[in-house]
Structure formats: C-alpha cells, structure tokens
Amino acid sequence: MLKIENLHASVEDKNILKGLNLEVKAGEVHAIMGPNGAGKSTLGNVLAGRESYDVTDGTALLDGVDLLDLSPEDRAREGLFLAFQYPVEIPGVSNINFLKTALNDIREYKGLPTLEAKEFLQLVKDKQQLVEFSAKLTNRSLNEGFSGGEKKRNEIFQLAMLNPKLSILDETDSGLDIDALRIVANGVNQLRSENNAFVVITHYQRLLDYIVPDFVHVLYNGRIVKTGPKELALELEEKGYDWLKELDTQTA
Ligand code: ADP
Ligand code: MG
Numbered sequence: 001m002l003k004i005e006n007l008h009a010s011v012e013d014k015n016i017l018k019g020l021n022l023e024v025k026a027g028e029v030h031a032i033m034g035p036n037g038a039g040k041s042t043l044g045n046v047l048a049g050r051e052s053y054d055v056t057d058g059t060a061l062l063d064g065v066d067l068l069d070l071s072p073e074d075r076a077r078e079g080l081f082l083a084f085q086y087p088v089e090i091p092g093v094s095n096i097n098f099l100k101t102a103l104n105d106i107r108e109y110k111g112l113p114t115l116e117a118k119e120f121l122q123l124v125k126d127k128q129q130l131v132e133f134s135a136k137l138t139n140r141s142l143n144e145g146f147s148g149g150e151k152k153r154n155e156i157f158q159l160a161m162l163n164p165k166l167s168i169l170d171e172t173d174s175g176l177d178i179d180a181l182r183i184v185a186n187g188v189n190q191l192r193s194e195n196n197a198f199v200v201i202t203h204y205q206r207l208l209d210y211i212v213p214d215f216v217h218v219l220y221n222g223r224i225v226k227t228g229p230k231e232l233a234l235e236l237e238e239k240g241y242d243w244l245k246e247l248d249t250q251t252a
C-alpha cells in the first residue's frame with residue numbers, strides 16, 4: 001500500500017530525513033518510535049505535502065501513485081489521511097458541513113455520485129456509533145472550543161467518515177492523557193481492516209498496549225534503523241534510544 005524508498009527531506013536547508021525506507025501493506029498497523037528530533041513529525045509533514053519541507057530524493061508510493069508529485073489535496077483524495085492536516089479550528093464551519101464537503105470531494109475524485117442528504121446522515125449516525133462520538137460535537141463548529149480529548153475523538157470520527165486507505169497519526173506532541181490514548185486506540189481498533197493501514201507515530205509505549213502493531217520501527221537520525229515485532233516497543237521503553245547510535249553509524 002505504502003512504499004517509501006530512500007526518502008531525503010530537508011527543512012530550512014537542514015537535512016532531516018536521510019534515506020528513509022518503509023513499506024506498509026494493507027491490513028497492517030505500524031508504529032514509529034524514536035527520540036525527539038529524529039524526524040518523526042517531519043515524515044508525516046513531508047507525506048502530507050506541507051510547505052517548507054523540501055524533498056531532495058526518494059519516492060513515496062501509495063498504491064503505485066507517487067504522493068510526492070501530488071498537491072496536498074490530491075494526496076488526501078488518493079486516500080491519505082493525516083490527523084493534523086485538518087485545520088485546528090475553523091469557527092463558523094460546522095463539523096458536519098466540513099465532512100460533507102470533504103467526503104463529496106473524495107467521491108467526485110473517484111467518479112462516485114454525491115451522497116444524498118439522507119445517505120449522508122445515515123453514514124454520520126453509523127460512524128458516530130462506531131467510534132462513540134457524540135452528536136452534539138458533530139454539529140459544533142469545527143474543533144472550536146474542543147477539549148484535547150474531544151479533538152482526538154473528532155479526529156477519529158473524521159477518519160471513520162472519510163475511510164482513508166492510509167492513516168498517519170502523529171500523537172507525539174499532543175500530550176495525550178490516558179483517556180485520549182484510549183479514544184485513539186479504540187477508534188483505530190474499530191476501523192482497522194484488510195483494506196486499510198495505519199502508521200502510528202508515538203512516544204508512548206503504553207499506546208501500543210491498546211493498539212497492537214504488526215511492526216515497530218525506530219526512526220533515528222532521519223532513518224529507520226531498526227524494525228521489530230510489538231515487543232520492540234517494550235525493549236525501547238526499557239533501554240531508551242542511546243544503544244541505537246551504533247546502528248545509525250552502521251547504516252550510515
Ligand atoms: P520528532 O517528531 O521525531 O521529534 P521532528 O520531525 O519534529 O522530530 O524534527 C526533526 C528536526 O527537524 C528537529 O531538529 C526540528 O527542529 C527540525 N524541524 C522540524 N520541523 C521544522 C520546521 N518547520 N522548521 C525548522 N526546523 C524544523
Ligand atoms: Mg518532537
């Protein structure tokens with residue numbers, strides 16, 4: 001589904017990603033861990049096509065389409081979802097109108113007809129139930145005045161509604177409390193299927209007690225230097241990241 005090869009990217013002429021490789025198949029959940037400043041969020045930002053990130057080499061194929069050639073909007077239409085690609089707060093735009101526009105935009109891109117109001121509302125109802133999202137939040141302005149936990153819930157609700165192929169969740173800087181971790185984890189667990197995949201970027205080993213990943217990767221100094229089963233997360237928790245320095249020079 002996702003195949004990243006030799007990805008190099010820089011910010012303000014500083015090389016951050018230095019030949020990153022990652023392959024994610026349909027039906028899989030991958031966790032990315034690593035020390036602060038390793039480039040985890042940069043990876044998400046580069047895939048999303050955020051301004052100020054320069055890709056200097058490499059490819060990132062989503063089902064054969066190089067995301068790096070597309071506008072951020074077209075990346076989303078191709079089925080990429082980044083939690084943080086949606087604006088934090090848009091006063092005056094209700095959550096539900098935002099989702100209707102986004103969903104119909106994706107449908108149009110795929111050559112599908114616009115959803116009738118009735119079908120759309122049924123979908124809203126079904127997905128609300130699936131991810132235990134309150135109808136009250138659906139009708140509020142997008143994220144306006146949402147608490148941290150409500151924002152997380154909303155992110156998962158958006159994910160459920162838009163049904164992307166590949167979701168990248170970067171939880172690193174959000175200081176999630178245990179409730180928010182559970183919300184994210186329950187959502188991912190409800191939504192994971194043979195037809196989609198998740199990349200969960202996290203600092204928190206404990207998130208992976210709730211979302212059991214198929215693979216754990218360590219991103220260190222701009223590269224994936226180690227990949228292992230879910231137990232690798234526990235090993236990292238115990239040993240920290242310093243012991244990986246050696247791997248970094250070995251792979252340099
Ligand atoms: P992580 O998410 O692994 O903690 P980041 O990807 O956020 O790491 O950051 C990697 C490096 O890139 C850091 O040195 C950071 O300061 C730098 N960096 C990331 N984004 C920017 C930016 N927009 N402007 C300047 N430097 C940036
Ligand atoms: Mg960081």
Ligand code: MG
Binds near residue numbers: 040041042172173
């Ligand atoms: Mg980060």
